Amino acid sequence: MANVNTRLNVAPVPPDEIFALNGAYAVDTFPHKVSLGVGVYRTDDGKPWPLPVVQKAEKQLVVDNDLFRHEYTAIEGDVPFLGIARDLMFGFEGKQTEEEAKARIGSVQTVAGTGANHLGAIFLAHHMKPRSVWLSNPSWANHQTIWELAGVPRKTYPYYHAATRSFDFEGMMSTLENDAQEGDAVLLHACAHNPTGLDPNKEQWMAIADLCERKNLFPFFDSAYQGFASGSVEEDAWAVRYFFNHKPDMEMCVAQSFSKNFGLYGQRVGAFHYVTNRSSTSIRDIVVNNLCHLIRGEFSMGPRVGCSIVKKVLTSDELTADWHQDLQVMSSRIKAMRQALYNELVRLQTPGTWEHIIQQNGMFSYTGLSPKQVYALKDKYHIYLLKSGRASISGLSEKNVAYVARAIDDVIRTEN
Incomplete structure (x- = not known):
């Protein structure tokens, strides 16, 4: 390696885990891969969801044609x-x-x-x-x-x-x-x-x-x-x-x-x-x-x-009401996916207790999975979540929740 002549005093810093995990997911070609890492809302089809009320607002802003909109x-x-x-x-x-x-x-x-x-x-x-x-x-x-x-x-x-x-x-x-x-x-x-x-x-x-x-x-x-x-x-x-x-x-x-x-x-x-x-x-x-x-x-x-x-x-009273409805759509889907994952783990009689999944709130769940189990989920099943066991519930869907539950059940039983 050539000598480097610089006044800088720099050393590598660890990559951001969430963005690194998302990058690994993006290049994974496995057809049934699941992203439970990045904290963004996804539909049941795993797609982004530009809020309908936001799309309405964008159209109205185009019509307004405010000359100062880029000032x-x-x-x-x-x-x-x-x-x-x-x-x-x-x-x-x-x-x-x-x-x-x-x-x-x-x-x-x-x-x-x-x-x-x-x-x-x-x-x-x-x-x-x-x-x-x-x-x-x-x-x-x-x-x-x-x-x-x-x-x-x-x-x-x-x-x-x-x-x-x-x-x-x-x-x-x-x-x-x-x-x-x-x-x-x-x-x-x-x-x-x-x-x-x-x-x-x-x-x-x-x-x-x-x-x-x-x-x-x-x-x-x-x-x-x-x-x-x-x-x-x-x-x-x-x-x-x-x-x-x-x-x-x-x-x-x-x-x-x-x-x-x-x-x-x-x-x-x-x-x-x-x-x-x-x-x-x-x-x-x-x-x-x-x-x-x-x-x-x-x-x-x-x-x-x-x-x-x-x-x-x-x-806008009308758009605000639409926004509240969009919030209900997102929060309700997250809650439904928590319940679905819990139900599957209970049905499988997965070792451990899983009530915490439905007792927790919002986008994320601290699943209780160990780093070893998290790595096993990624390597064997192409399911991506943080090594802490934090999962983004938004990445679950009716199409993949049973697959994720079976994978969790398997890595826990294998370790036990």
């Missing part, structure tokens, strides 16, 4: 879109103090949910300087990368109890109570926890909010599945709205994505909301100003096309 927006993004995104996330209907509530929230447009998480992490690293950020164990792998790049030390709180395949509420609370320090940030999944599919119940969310308030921790919500998980935008925003409405003296933030609930994966539609406490609303505009400073130095402003689609849908 720059403001640094903070499309301002009307930001109000719509904020209202969808926090909900203000029927509240006498609506204006006071909105005055607490500073919002900017981001490059999808990843960009919102990144912007929030960089902003907190610069201006709040938390000693640590607490991530669930496990969490979305990109959370680790985002906070590493922000330069904030990462710690983890227990989340998944492997023996029972359930949410480890006691472990989470005990660790944060004993080890988290005042001013630490705590990353919370608003709903449909990725990768486990396990969420706190409402009483547990209340206890988590109390703990954050008492210990002066900073809640950082990642909301990637509002409406997609349960079919209800209100239900999936319950935790965020509880913290916001019932802990008005606590600051917090929300990274909001429209990738899943509008199927706008490649359009990169997102928002970041910083919530001041009720006595500090005067700093809201300064917060936005500083967020804009970071945005200007990184990507100048958020993408326009995707947010125009969201704005078109959510400013």
